[in-house]
Amino acid sequence: MKWVDEILQEIKQCDQIKDLESLRLRVFGKKGLLTNEFSNLKNISDGDKKQVAKALNDAKQSIESLLTAKKSELEELVLNQKIESQKIDVSLFNSTLLPTYGHPINITFDRIIDYFVGMDFSLKYGPLVEDDFHSFEALNLPRFHPARDMQDTFYFNDGMLLRPHTSPVQIRTMEEGRLPIRIISPGAVFRRDYDMTHSPMFHQVEGLVVDKNREVNFANLKCILEDFLTYMFGDIKIRFRSSFFPFTEPSAEVDISCIFCKGLGCRVCSNTGWLEVLGCGVVDDNVFQAVGLKNVSGYAFGLGVERFAMLSYGVNDLRSFFETDLRLLEQF
Ligand code: PHE
Numbered sequence: 001m002k003w004v005d006e007i008l009q010e011i012k013q014c015d016q017i018k019d020l021e022s023l024r025l026r027v028f029g030k031k032g033l034l035t036n037e038f039s040n041l042k043n044i045s046d047g048d049k050k051q052v053a054k055a056l057n058d059a060k061q062s063i064e065s066l067l068t069a070k071k072s073e074l075e076e077l078v079l080n081q082k083i084e085s086q087k088i089d090v091s092l093f094n095s096t097l098l099p100t101y102g103h104p105i106n107i108t109f110d111r112i113i114d115y116f117v118g119m120d121f122s123l124k125y126g127p128l129v130e131d132d133f134h135s136f137e138a139l140n141l142p143r144f145h146p147a148r149d150m151q152d153t154f155y156f157n158d159g160m161l162l163r164p165h166t167s168p169v170q171i172r173t174m175e176e177g178r179l180p181i182r183i184i185s186p187g188a189v190f191r192r193d194y195d196m197t198h199s200p201m202f203h204q205v206e207g208l209v210v211d212k213n214r215e216v217n218f219a220n221l222k223c224i225l226e227d228f229l230t231y232m233f234g235d236i237k238i239r240f241r242s243s244f245f246p247f248t249e250p251s252a253e254v255d256i257s258c259i260f261c262k263g264l265g266c267r268v269c270s271n272t273g274w275l276e277v278l279g280c281g282v283v284d285d286n287v288f289q290a291v292g293l294k295n296v297s298g299y300a301f302g303l304g305v306e307r308f309a310m311l312s313y314g315v316n317d318l319r320s321f322f323e324t325d326l327r328l329l330e331q332f
Pocket residue numbers: 164165166167206207245248279280281300301302303
């Protein structure tokens with residue numbers, strides 16, 4: 001049977017599983033070569049039958065075993081190709097392995113916290129979702145007070161709100177009633193603002209010092225803030241400008257000489273030579289009354305962390321801190 005050798009040859013050369021299947025049908029199908037031979041057996045004389053049948057069975061066996069071997073060989077080939085094509089290239093650029101020392105906002109937080117912890121301040125945290133009393137009422141901003149316009153606040157339907165400043169932590173700390181108080185409170189705050197220098201979520205650090213009698217005064221406040229700003233920005237001039245906050249009296253805003261033009265006047269400082277960096281003041285007596293503290297005195301201050309980071313690193317768009325752009329983050 002010449003065709004048997006031809007078929008065996010074809011199977012050996014076959015390189016596709018589907019071709020292998022048509023070869024199998026060509027031999028074992030209903031009208032397959034071998035099927036035909038077997039049905040022809042009945043026409044063969046009894047003398048030769050046994051020998052032909054043996055030859056057919058041998059052919060059947062060798063074709064079958066070659067088919068099986070070839071099939072698993074081709075299946076393995078397909079599997080290997082698949083594994084090869086899906087292999088992970090571990091040498092690929094991996095952004096999670098970029099060397100950085102942290103986000104510029106965190107770095108700035110750390111520097112600020114380091115300073116005040118060194119000055120014996122404790123860390124205190126408050127809730128981001130606040131109530132009206134702690135955010136405004138107790139801070140001497142009664143309902144309908146026009147000063148509430150200063151903060152365009154995100155309100156929830158149930159009267160709760162996203163805190164627009166860290167000052168509620170002042171109230172929560174004083175409510176605990178333990179003196180002396182010497183805390184800073186870092187954290188996120190929220191206002192309805194979005195432009196080059198405002199983001200709906202940003203960060204503040206609040207400071208509060210309260211002690212009995214009249215022992216804490218504006219001179220203490222001025223002294224520590226001057227030292228702190230020199231620590232943050234180096235050789236700069238500092239001025240306290242009289243201002244207003246409902247929860248402090250007297251109040252001041254603090255300016256530093258522009259670190260970009262050294263006070264000569266430039267675009268960043270709007271040609272004034274000065275940059276405003278924080279708000280502060282002596283705690284208003286109405287605030288002490290709201291929390292039931294008597295015969296005490298204190299000072300408070302609040303600063304924007306993004307503003308400090310922008311000035312420290314010369315970043316001119318505040319929003320870029322929150323865009324997770326690696327080109328910015330890689331630089332830290
Ligand atoms: N809470 C004020 C603000 O967000 C900052 C401030 C804090 C001013 C404490 C005085 C004292 O603008």
